Amino acid sequence: MLESSSVLLFIVFVLLFILLLFVVLIRTNGTAALIWHELIKEKITNFIMNQSKEQRILNFVLQNAVRGDPRSVMETIDKYCSEKEWAMNVGDVKGVILDKTVEEINPSIALELGTYCGYSAVRIARLLKAGACLLTVEFNPEFAAIAKQMIEFAGVQDKVKLLQGPSEVIIPQLKKKYEVDTLDFVFLDHWKDRYAPDTILLQECSLLRKGSVLLADNIIFPGAPEFIKYIRNNPRFQCSTYPSHLEYMKVQDAMEKAVFLG
Numbered sequence: 001m002l003e004s005s006s007v008l009l010f011i012v013f014v015l016l017f018i019l020l021l022f023v024v025l026i027r028t029n030g031t032a033a034l035i036w037h038e039l040i041k042e043k044i045t046n047f048i049m050n051q052s053k054e055q056r057i058l059n060f061v062l063q064n065a066v067r068g069d070p071r072s073v074m075e076t077i078d079k080y081c082s083e084k085e086w087a088m089n090v091g092d093v094k095g096v097i098l099d100k101t102v103e104e105i106n107p108s109i110a111l112e113l114g115t116y117c118g119y120s121a122v123r124i125a126r127l128l129k130a131g132a133c134l135l136t137v138e139f140n141p142e143f144a145a146i147a148k149q150m151i152e153f154a155g156v157q158d159k160v161k162l163l164q165g166p167s168e169v170i171i172p173q174l175k176k177k178y179e180v181d182t183l184d185f186v187f188l189d190h191w192k193d194r195y196a197p198d199t200i201l202l203q204e205c206s207l208l209r210k211g212s213v214l215l216a217d218n219i220i221f222p223g224a225p226e227f228i229k230y231i232r233n234n235p236r237f238q239c240s241t242y243p244s245h246l247e248y249m250k251v252q253d254a255m256e257k258a259v260f261l262g
């Protein structure tokens, strides 16, 4: 009897230890955290609620943020994603690096690759001067529809043009179809394997001018090694790195700023 209760106690102890290890792992290891949040927790919640995470984020904003107040929209998204469900917005910490870069450049025309729910589009648009414009590119129609509502709710729709489609298709159309001469600022935040080819495409399409600034998110996690190798070894770009951490997590990350020298 004593022996079987000791075995049971041992099993409970081992299970608790495994659970503790799992919790520590998903808080400190980016890959483990993404597997848990994006592949397990999110799919189960979607199934139970019959609704996507992005729709839940939008609903939370519609119910809790102040219409027409971009800061309130950003803070409400940050609250949801830090307390309830992780999501791939640039977030409040790296968002400050983004803000400072936009304020420093004071762009007339900016491009964002990767809109998702519109968090960073709202963040950038609220800082734009009168008459300035942000073009933001998203290829997922569901995310684009959510972002459109988010941008309108934040009241920045006059400064944002949402272009739905893949970056590799949209970039070559920017001059003729969207009347862009050159871009003052580009925020790269789409799939990481597109950072390098799209940077090359921007140059091939003559969309960069001397002084155009690129800011790339997630250069450590998930990482964009091909882009980093390309940009840091290119005499046409002057690079600087801003260490930070992954949105809403204690996982190391950084942003790369690259000034086009012409």
Ligand SMILES: C[S@@+](CC[C@H](N)C(=O)[O-])C[C@H]1O[C@@H](n2cnc3c(N)ncnc32)[C@H](O)[C@@H]1O
Residues within 6 Å of the ligand: 088, 089, 090, 091, 113, 114, 115, 116, 117, 118, 119, 120, 121, 137, 138, 139, 140, 143, 165, 166, 167, 168, 189, 190, 191, 194
């Ligand atoms: C990290 S999220 C963007 C987050 C957003 N910038 C923010 O901070 O709120 C990346 C988004 O890029 C989109 N995406 C990925 N590759 C793309 C491509 N080649 N063209 C257009 N959109 C793309 C994905 O669908 C996803 O919504």
